[in-house]
Amino acid sequence: MDDALALSALVLALSGRLVQEIHDGVSRQGFGDLRPAHGFAFVRISMGDATTADLAEHLGVTKQAAAQLVEELVRKGYVERRPHPRDARARLLALTETGWAATRAADQAARAAVAPWRDLLGEARFSELVADLTLLAPPGPIRPAW
Amino acid sequence: MDDALALSALVLALSGRLVQEIHDGVSRQGFGDLRPAHGFAFVRISMGDATTADLAEHLGVTKQAAAQLVEELVRKGYVERRPHPRDARARLLALTETGWAATRAADQAARAAVAPWRDLLGEARFSELVADLTLLAPPGPIRPAW
DNA sequence: CTATATGGACAAGGAACTTGTCTAATGGGG
DNA sequence: CCCCATTAGACAAGTTCCTTGTCCATATAG
Numbered sequence: 001m002d003d004a005l006a007l008s009a010l011v012l013a014l015s016g017r018l019v020q021e022i023h024d025g026v027s028r029q030g031f032g033d034l035r036p037a038h039g040f041a042f043v044r045i046s047m048g049d050a051t052t053a054d055l056a057e058h059l060g061v062t063k064q065a066a067a068q069l070v071e072e073l074v075r076k077g078y079v080e081r082r083p084h085p086r087d088a089r090a091r092l093l094a095l096t097e098t099g100w101a102a103t104r105a106a107d108q109a110a111r112a113a114v115a116p117w118r119d120l121l122g123e124a125r126f127s128e129l130v131a132d133l134t135l136l137a138p139p140g141p142i143r144p145a146w
Numbered sequence: 147m148d149d150a151l152a153l154s155a156l157v158l159a160l161s162g163r164l165v166q167e168i169h170d171g172v173s174r175q176g177f178g179d180l181r182p183a184h185g186f187a188f189v190r191i192s193m194g195d196a197t198t199a200d201l202a203e204h205l206g207v208t209k210q211a212a213a214q215l216v217e218e219l220v221r222k223g224y225v226e227r228r229p230h231p232r233d234a235r236a237r238l239l240a241l242t243e244t245g246w247a248a249t250r251a252a253d254q255a256a257r258a259a260v261a262p263w264r265d266l267l268g269e270a271r272f273s274e275l276v277a278d279l280t281l282l283a284p285p286g287p288i289r290p291a292w
Numbered sequence: 293c294t295a296t297a298t299g300g301a302c303a304a305g306g307a308a309c310t311t312g313t314c315t316a317a318t319g320g321g322g
Numbered sequence: 323c324c325c326c327a328t329t330a331g332a333c334a335a336g337t338t339c340c341t342t343g344t345c346c347a348t349a350t351a352g
Contacts, residue, residue: 015161
């Protein structure tokens with residue numbers, strides 16, 4: 001009956017370790033100046049058509065906080081600001097080649113972190129796990145901390 | 147093949163929403179002055195025999211940061227410092243009755259957040275999910291952010 | 293054309309963490 | 323029994339990241 005309480009603890013524990021391992025993997029691949037929160041910004045920016053205000057809503061922070069984060073990512077060479085085709089106020093955000101490289105590094109680290117799970121569970125249970133979590137997945141943006 | 151990448155995103159998304167829902171539930175039950183990070187401190191303190199240094203290691207922060215967090219929780223009435231029976235330097239941390247009440251509120255919020263998952267998956271798949279995640283669960287402390 | 297809303301910049305403040313230093317107590321090895 | 327390296331915790335200062343508040347330029351509805 002208290003599966004429910006245990007399950008919430010398991011998800012939190014698993015997520016915490018996953019964040020840590022992805023961050024470590026990204027750092028080891030030469031992107032030591034990125035923190036977990038940056039990854040969530042990359043997710044939104046790589047989707048395209050993102051302004052700073054869009055990013056703020058995606059991350060669940062104020063637009064000033066998003067603007068500071070963008071400024072940092074631009075300064076470090078991961079993101080560039082391009083003019084918006086239909087709105088002279090706005091700037092479209094885009095990943096630079098370095099930004100895409102960091103994204104690939106994060107993806108690789110995420111795959112490496114999850115790979116042992118496939119071995120532990122076996123192929124069948126692993127696929128079921130993916131299917132189950134897909135059912136439970138929230139519709140909204142991916143907010144929290146990696 | 148890219149189940150692995152999808153799975154890591156799913157775990158992060160699920161964890162993020164879980165943290166948010168637990169925090170909201172705890173706030174609604176009258177503990178609006180607690181933040182997600184406090185919950186992880188409560189986990190360690192409720193296990194007993196915790197000093198500030200123990201707490202720091204559990205949370206993965208410096209002992210100064212842990213000391214500030216303890217000071218805040220003491221000031222708000224959730225935690226008390228008791229003399230250590232065998233070490234005059236150290237102080238044992240313990241939850242007050244208010245601290246236990248907050249812990250119960252968090253447990254209830256966690257159960258409420260997970261309850262819909264049981265309905266979505268059905269009893270059999272839900273039990274399998276708990277079993278699978280138990281296999282994958284890291285041995286160490288529950289670190290991250292709720 | 294005017295009124296309101298929106299994207300973004302600028303500035304100041306606050307919350308939570310860090311590093312650095314200090315004192316007092318502990319506990320192992322001579 | 324006594325050093326002395328180690329450890330628990332307090333105190334102080336600095337950094338980082340986020341907030342609130344304000345402003346301007348542009349967009350859009352009526």
